[in-house]
Amino acid sequence: MQDRITIKDVAERAGVSYQTVSKVLNHQAKVKPQTEARIRKAAEDLGYQPDQAASSLRSRRSRMIGYSGSPWPANQANPILDQFLQGMLHAAERAGYYLLCFPHHTGERQVEPYRQLIESRRVDGFVVSGVEYDDPRLQFLLDKGFPFVAFGRSNVGMRFSFVDVDGKAGMRKVVEHLVARGRRHIAALSWPDNSRVGQDRMAGYREAMQSAGIDINPDWIARGEGSVTFGHQVMQGWLALPSERRPEAVAAFNDGMAVGAMQAIQENRLAVGVDLAVTGFDDLPMTQYLTPPLTTVRLPVAEIGERVIKMLVNSLENNSAEVQHELVEPELVVRQSSTGEKASGD
Amino acid sequence: MQDRITIKDVAERAGVSYQTVSKVLNHQAKVKPQTEARIRKAAEDLGYQPDQAASSLRSRRSRMIGYSGSPWPANQANPILDQFLQGMLHAAERAGYYLLCFPHHTGERQVEPYRQLIESRRVDGFVVSGVEYDDPRLQFLLDKGFPFVAFGRSNVGMRFSFVDVDGKAGMRKVVEHLVARGRRHIAALSWPDNSRVGQDRMAGYREAMQSAGIDINPDWIARGEGSVTFGHQVMQGWLALPSERRPEAVAAFNDGMAVGAMQAIQENRLAVGVDLAVTGFDDLPMTQYLTPPLTTVRLPVAEIGERVIKMLVNSLENNSAEVQHELVEPELVVRQSSTGEKASGD
DNA sequence: TAAGCTCTAGCGAACGTTCGCCTTACTTAA
DNA sequence: TTAAGTAAGGCGAACGTTCGCTAGAGCTTA
Secondary structure, three states, rough: OOOOOOOHHHHHHHHHOOOOOHHHHHHOOOOHHHHHHHHHHHHHHHOOOOOOOHHHHOOOOOOEEEOOOOOOOOOOOOOOHHHHHHHHHHHHHHHHOOEEOOOOOOOOHHHHHHHHHOOOOOOOOOEEOOOOOOEEEHHHHHHHHEEEEOOOOOOOOOOOOOOOOOOOOHHHHHHHHHHHOOOOOOEEEEOOOHHHHHHHHHHHHOOOHHHHHOOOOOOHEEEEOHHHHHHHHHHHHHHHHOOOOOOOOOOOHHHHHHHHHHHHHHOOOOOOOOEEEEEEOOOOOOHHOOOOOOOEEEHHHHHHHHHHHHHHHHHHHHHHOOOOEEEOOOEOOOOHHHHHOOOOOO | OOOOOHEEEEEEHHHHOOHHHHHHHOOOOOOHHHHHHHHHHHHHHHHOOOHHHHHHHHHHOOOEEEEOOOOOOOOOOOOOHHHHHHHHHHHHHHHOOOOEEOOOOOOOOOHHHHHHHHHHOOOOOEEEEEOOOOOOHHHHHHOOOOOOOEOOOOOOOOOOEEEEOOHHHHHHHHHHHHHHHHOOOOEEOOOOOHHHHHHHHHHHHHHHHHHHOOOOOOOHHHOOOHHHHHHHHHHHHHHHOOHHHHOEEEEEEEEHHHHHHOOOOOHOOOOOOEEEEEEOOOOOHHHHHHHOOOEEEEOOOHHHHHHHHHHHHHHHOOOOOOOOOEEEEEEEEEOOHHHHHOOOOO
């Protein structure tokens, strides 16, 4: 650790005042091209790296974006989030920002970290993920007028920028696929009513059923907390019904419930994909290796991460308060759990 | 966004000089208890949050820890890392630090982000994960004399602090379990020779085999890149052997290869857990829902994350250059893939 | 009674930038 | 010729802390 190279060293070497160096390196101020070249060369030669603390202090910008870890239920470790993070990291790097990660808390104190980060001037903006209805974090940030972009939508009335998966479109694809394979009695393993994501996916289910001219049987809609156990229990219930009241396909709103349903079916000595079709949602890494492999919906999570960052950085740099929305359409991944076909090799 | 509350506002309210406020809030300087109480109350009343940039500029400490995203192969999204991150985040928060996350790059430029973060004074130390032999990041940080703690070991000669999973102990447990279930012809789906993690686990395999008095058949040791495909291929080869030269158990060094092996076995109409036992390593989230559920080794990754941060923070605060090592013993999770027993309900 | 010590707290300076205004030299128009 | 305009870069100040030293008050000791 030798003496730090400061902007003054660069200035001296380039034969200009140090403030001019600052101008060139930031504002793109007006200087002669030669001078600029001289300064850039000097900076390069010396390996100059601006001291971020000094820069932040004066400019009031930290070039940091706050992001709280997964607010998802802790028990179901979400591999999806890793991809989201990767997407954000790369986009942030390209834009010259870093991510500041902090843990998520539940309950009343969940906005506390946000307040601290804002007031200590550590971040320029936030990425808020795992958004739900009446999210206190969103309300807090809106009240403060602090920049952020959300991964996910919330109440219709709240005006803020977001990127989200088009769950409706995804679910529509699922149902259309099942219908195309000749299934009409399609049950839904859904999410609680108060779940924004659940409602979105449910809307796709309803739309597609309606388009196909199929009546929805309320008995075939179960709402639960998305666990394997829940999927298993509900499926057992359906299998206990007399055969004419039993569904011939189950569209689960996440992969966990689909796995539970598959287990229940197999315990009843029925063949998944043949006797009953099962589909999931999210495309967790292992689902392609289940027996049979699970038909599911793949979310382009890394891409969403990139878009979220781009949107946020854009609004930070332009100081624009305009809100933007992006919906990304997910992709149906057809595997044997819905078709009953034999695996075709690898 | 109103006027910022600075240390001077606090000082005025408490009737002392602002430098004294700083002393009280940081160094725990010697002041009369009453004065201290008055200052703390004033800070509280005003909701004072120190400006981190100013603090960093003067004190040369950012209270940030750098951590690069997953260096794991991008194709196999690693759900484990999410837990690691969560563990770190919570420990860091308790210690008053935040994590600065940045993307991992491969090749020659992989140390570049480290250099930048150091020189721009953004971080006080690093957590380096996914460590392997001859890791250029470790060498760079050692050369610079910059504080870091690694998740994982590297070359024997390098002196640095780390926390690691005791893969040897984990693998020993696996083999002992298989032997206890009456298996003796135990094959290993291992990792490349140049993998530090692979060597560690392999040592456990060898030790346990030796302790059990079983000769190791070199034909039953395969080394590959850890993919499902690799496990599948190798297993097919073993199954093609005449029955007396065929292993009766397969210990895979990660869950992916175990899944591949299971598939190959099932394609040959053999029963996993009965005809051949299969075990994995890592306990990925979905493995408990495979058919049959996979016996594997669970790594306490969140705990490791916490320990890594504690160790790093400790060395930062005490300015201690002493190196520390911690090995965490993983836990064997016995499921049906190695026992062939029926599922006992849920 | 003077010297010395301890306990409190104050004060000037510095950390390394960026901001905004100012100066100088040169060009152009009237 | 002169006023005005423009390009190029200099300069003082400020951002909000923490560091290290100093000063005064009160107490002890020889």
